[in-house]
Amino acid sequence: MLIGVPKEIKNNENRVGLTPAGVAEFRKHGHDVYVQATAGTGSGFSDAEYEQAGATILATIEEVYAKAEMIVKVKEPIASEYPLIKENQLLFTYFHFASGEELTHAMIERKAVCLAYETVELPSRALPLLIPMSEVAGRMAPQEGAKYLEKPLKGRGILLGGVPGVKPAEVLVLGAGIVGTQAAKIAAGLGAQVTIMDISLNRLRELDDFMPKNVVTQYSNEYNIREAIKTADLIIGAVLIPGAKAPHLITRDMLKTMKAGTVLVDVAVDQGGCIETCKPTTHENPTFIIDDIVHYCVANMPGAVPYTSTLALTNATLPYAVKLANLGWQEACRRDEALRLGLNVVHGKVVYKGVAEAWGLPLETVESVMEVAVA
Numbered sequence: 001m002l003i004g005v006p007k008e009i010k011n012n013e014n015r016v017g018l019t020p021a022g023v024a025e026f027r028k029h030g031h032d033v034y035v036q037a038t039a040g041t042g043s044g045f046s047d048a049e050y051e052q053a054g055a056t057i058l059a060t061i062e063e064v065y066a067k068a069e070m071i072v073k074v075k076e077p078i079a080s081e082y083p084l085i086k087e088n089q090l091l092f093t094y095f096h097f098a099s100g101e102e103l104t105h106a107m108i109e110r111k112a113v114c115l116a117y118e119t120v121e122l123p124s125r126a127l128p129l130l131i132p133m134s135e136v137a138g139r140m141a142p143q144e145g146a147k148y149l150e151k152p153l154k155g156r157g158i159l160l161g162g163v164p165g166v167k168p169a170e171v172l173v174l175g176a177g178i179v180g181t182q183a184a185k186i187a188a189g190l191g192a193q194v195t196i197m198d199i200s201l202n203r204l205r206e207l208d209d210f211m212p213k214n215v216v217t218q219y220s221n222e223y224n225i226r227e228a229i230k231t232a233d234l235i236i237g238a239v240l241i242p243g244a245k246a247p248h249l250i251t252r253d254m255l256k257t258m259k260a261g262t263v264l265v266d267v268a269v270d271q272g273g274c275i276e277t278c279k280p281t282t283h284e285n286p287t288f289i290i291d292d293i294v295h296y297c298v299a300n301m302p303g304a305v306p307y308t309s310t311l312a313l314t315n316a317t318l319p320y321a322v323k324l325a326n327l328g329w330q331e332a333c334r335r336d337e338a339l340r341l342g343l344n345v346v347h348g349k350v351v352y353k354g355v356a357e358a359w360g361l362p363l364e365t366v367e368s369v370m371e372v373a374v375a
Helices: 020-028 047-053 061-067 079-084 101-110 131-148 178-189 201-210 222-228 252-257 267-271 306-327 329-335 353-359 366-374
Strands: 002-005 032-036 056-058 070-072 090-093 113-116 170-174 193-198 215-219 234-237 263-266 287-290 293-296 343-346
Touching: 002 061, 020 032, 020 047, 020 306, 032 047, 032 061, 047 056, 056 061, 061 079, 070 306, 079 101, 090 306, 101 343, 101 353, 113 329, 131 178, 131 234, 131 263, 131 267, 131 293, 131 306, 170 178, 178 193, 178 215, 178 234, 178 267, 193 201, 193 222, 201 215, 215 222, 222 252, 234 267, 263 267, 306 329, 329 366, 343 366
Parallel strands: 002 032, 002 070, 032 056, 070 090, 090 113, 170 193, 170 234, 193 215, 234 263, 263 293
Antiparallel strands: 113 343, 287 293
């Protein structure tokens, strides 16, 4: 198969979809890899390293899309890439269709095969290609929140861990999945007083067993959230419904009950956000203020630490990408149910329930699009 790795062109996105080690693995299996010039520079990988691993360097993004049968990326294509995508071309990347109506319709129109990292799902319900970036984003959330609590950045002027004689900051984490757990661990490690909420009592019991004493668990409901936000200094939104929009747990009216300078970090913003007033921002302009509340809503947080993020992501995605290349997407998805669940839009048809429901589109079965592909 012909594999294409374009340079990420989303604002301040420095990750890359494939490392030189990944190129070597594809070449070992007999596949050709085309990498756009300087695609890996932001993550610390030179063109020379890709060439030494067996890749062919192409000067432009247009050449990469024109050559490739499978595109391996990090973030969803943006508008300037839509015309480059070919019918039947396999795109293996994060899409987050449930928060991107324009993107969804564009991929339907292009009749590509869109296999989304974030909905590849194991029988255990784990999301193996989302976990690495969730771990990075979760660990970054308290770090970013601590920074924006500083007064020059319009925060309350609080040191997250406090000092002897001065209480630490109060951190509220909504959601006890991968992001929330990592966020709570880091915030606690920095010395904050942390409350983590979830609707799963079993998960809260698990956390209660291994979290440090400055982390307390609480059942998540509207009443408890409304009470907790009154005293929180930093609130981290970490709610995920795979492939679907995140629910709004904090609404606009709740902002008025918070202390001025409170910081909101919505890690779920690429799935629509769990804070109603959040809208996607970039690393270039990461925050905005509503009702004296600082909103940090960067949709690609791990892009700020691209070396770590690229290695963590490709460790997880490469085995699946090689399987897709070796078998073709149809056979790979027939043999691997986790990959099959990654299919979102195929040949102009929506095949993932959360995406269809988000935009009121008809839902087709994966079997039906596979039959068309074989025919």
